[in-house]
Structure formats: structure tokens, C-alpha cells
Amino acid sequence: MRLRGTVRAVALFEAAKGALALLAGLGALSFLHHDARRIAEALVGRLHLNAAKKYPNIFVEVAGHLTDARLWLLSIMAAAYGLVRFFEAYGLWNERRWAQWLAAGSAGIYVPFEVYEVSQSFNCISVGALLVNMVIVGLMINALSGSHLDRGHKARR
DSSP: OHHHHHHHHHHHHHHHHHHHHHHHHHHHHTTTTSOHHHHHHHHHHHTTOOTTSHHHHHHHHHHHTOOHHHHHHHHHHHHHHHHHHHHHHHHHHTTOHHHHHHHHHHHHTTHHHHHHHHHHSOOHHHHHHHHHHHHHHHHHHHHHHHHHHHHHHHHHO
8 A cells, every 4th residue: 555655656756747848848839939049148147147157058059049940849849758757647646557667667767877977976966866766666666566466456356
């Protein structure tokens, strides 16, 4: 029963990631027919960031290369990612084995990249992302290994 609660917590986490992706996609569409570079420069200035520094400069440069076609593509990709996350969340919430495999795989695929990131720059965000994905992989492996027991128990009811 406790495992069910943790799997449902992962389902809520995945649904939140899906919602965030959809919001990002809608946000990208709001830049259609606008000068994204000018907006990025204004945002960097409003946040009192140094535009000559690495990350603010990258942000402004990327915004300068955005076209309406790229914004549409980004929005479509964000919508597709969000729909996959909602699909996964639905499956996890309803204790579907395929969703547990999907969650384990989609979290596990990032682990090698996050290990590399932690080795390059040890900070709270990179360590946190690594730990979250490792916990999700562990929970899903635990759920998958016990799911044959759950099915047998449900069949006897």
C-alpha cells in the first residue's frame, strides 16, 4: 500500500512536468511575430543581469535566432513532451505496468548525463536532478519487481 502512494507521488510529479511543458509551449507561442531578442535584452536588463556574462549572453543570442517557425516547432515539441508526461502520469496513477517501465526508462536515461554534469560542476541543482531521477528509477524497479505479487493478490479477491 505504501508503494502505491509513492508511485502516485511520481505520477503527480510527472503530471506537473507535463503541465510545465505545456505552459512553456504556450509561452513560446506568445513570442510569435515579436522581436524575441529585444524582449530578452529587456528581461536581462530588468533582472539587473550583466548581459556580458555567459548565461545572460547565451539567452540573448538564442532569442536573437528565434523565428516564427522555430517557435512553432518548440511549442509542438513541448506539447508532445507534455502529453507523454500526462500519459505516463495516468498510467502510474492507475498502476499500469507499461507506465512503470516508461517512468524507469525516462528517468534512467538522464542518469549518465547527470553523473557527468555533477562531475563537471558540483552544485545543488545537478545533484538534486541526479538524486530525483535515481529515486524514481529505484521506486519503479521496486514497483515492477513487486507487481507480479500485486496481480496475484488482486486475482484472489
